[in-house]
Amino acid sequence: MTRDAVNKICAALPGANWSEPFGPGNDVWKVGDKIFAAIGAKTPGVSVKTPDIETATMLIEAGVGVKAPYFHRSWVNLPFDADPDELTHRIRRSYALVRGSLTKKAQAALPAFED
Secondary structure, X not given: OOHHHHHHHHHOOOOEEEEOOOOOOOEEEEEOOEEEEEEOOOOOOEEEEOOOHHHHHHHHHOOOOEEOXXXXXXXXXXXXXXXXXXXXXXXXXXXXXXXXHOOHHHHHOOOOOOO
């Protein structure tokens, strides 16, 4: 998968917004005001949130991803050459987790989402 393909997956999620808060070449995707996916300018792959540190550790130990630089330990960085279905699943799961952490008012303002 490519950066563009990952960006298309993120862009298709309801209420997702793209920005470059960390400078050019750093694609950051947010829902509400919270990040759910980030592609760095130098580190290849996409960083996504997992439900907890244990899940992130399991994915890292299974070789699916690596520790996401600059993020909490519950985040992993998945390489672009990972299984496309796994990448898509992890991006959508990260989006759902972050969306679910928004206030009820913020969630209600977003378009519907089927996880």
